[in-house]
Amino acid sequence: QKEVEQDPGPLSVPEGAIVSLNCTYSNSAFQYFMWYRQYSRKGPELLMYTYSSGNKEDGRFTAQVDKSSKYISLFIRDSQPSDSATYLCAMKYSLNAGKSTFGDGTTLTVKP
Amino acid sequence: ETGVTQTPRHLVMGMTNKKSLKCEQHLGHNAMYWYKQSAKKPLELMFVYSLEERVENNSVPSRFSPECPNSSHLFLHLHTLQPEDSALYLCASSQEGWVGGELFFGEGSRLTVL
Numbered sequence: 001q002k003e004v005e006q007d008p009g010p011l012s013v014p015e016g017a018i019v020s021l022n023c024t025y026s027n028s029a030f031q032y033f034m035w036y037r038q039y040s041r042k043g044p045e046l047l048m049y050t051y052s053s054g055n056k057e058d059g060r061f062t063a064q065v066d067k068s069s070k071y072i073s074l075f076i077r078d079s080q081p082s083d084s085a086t087y088l089c090a091m092k093y094s095l096n097a098g099k100s101t102f103g104d105g106t107t108l109t110v111k112p
Numbered sequence: 113e114t115g116v117t118q119t120p121r122h123l124v125m126g127m128t129n130k131k132s133l134k135c136e137q138h139l140g141h142n143a144m145y146w147y148k149q150s151a152k153k154p155l156e157l158m159f160v161y162s163l164e165e166r167v168e169n170n171s172v173p174s175r176f177s178p179e180c181p182n183s184s185h186l187f188l189h190l191h192t193l194q195p196e197d198s199a200l201y202l203c204a205s206s207q208e209g210w211v212g213g214e215l216f217f218g219e220g221s222r223l224t225v226l
Binding site: 096 | 116145152153155157160162167168202204208214215216217218219220
């Protein structure tokens with residue numbers, strides 16, 4: 001069983017829709033949770049970083065962590081065509097970035 | 113130049129060739145990484161260099177050989193590769209020991225092994 005399971009997608013939504021991207025994990029030692037966004041032919045870039053359970057909001061993006069259920073989500077409000085990308089969840093149990101465990105990624109397409 | 117730059121962006125090589133991938137980071141970070149990204153698979157960490165010393169090698173085949181001459185440069189030397197090694201190879205850097213010191217990735221080198 002993988003340590004991190006991510007909804008496989010692909011996901012296609014109309015512009016303006018609310019998008020929910022989800023990951024589950026099995027290692028209760030994970031404390032830091034990240035979402036990376038990867039545009040086609042580019043490297044991943046950090047989008048959201050959270051520590052412990054709760055919500056974190058940044059503009060149209062909200063990251064949610066439920067450690068009791070071992071479940072994390074990324075919500076995108078008022079989705080735009082420019083949000084079309086692959087979203088990778090990642091998590092780690094220490095400050096060491098190199099210890100991050102990644103999900104497989106979900107490819108999102110937002111249609112105008 | 114800013115961020116993390118990788119060259120070449122695309123590489124096609126035969127199984128008997130020897131080639132190298134190059135990575136340079138302009139962020140003053142103290143750790144650098146090589147990741148392999150294949151379709152429908154999670155990112156696979158291959159090598160970690162912290163303060164220019166290799167600290168982790170996740171059972172990567174010896175046909176991949178990393179080199180880190182200083183804190184800003186990282187190479188991945190390739191020889192006698194297999195077709196299943198075709199993938200996107202991503203270089204990343206980070207500032208370790210700092211909350212929020214996350215990975216900064218380059219754009220990747222797309223490798224095709226014939």
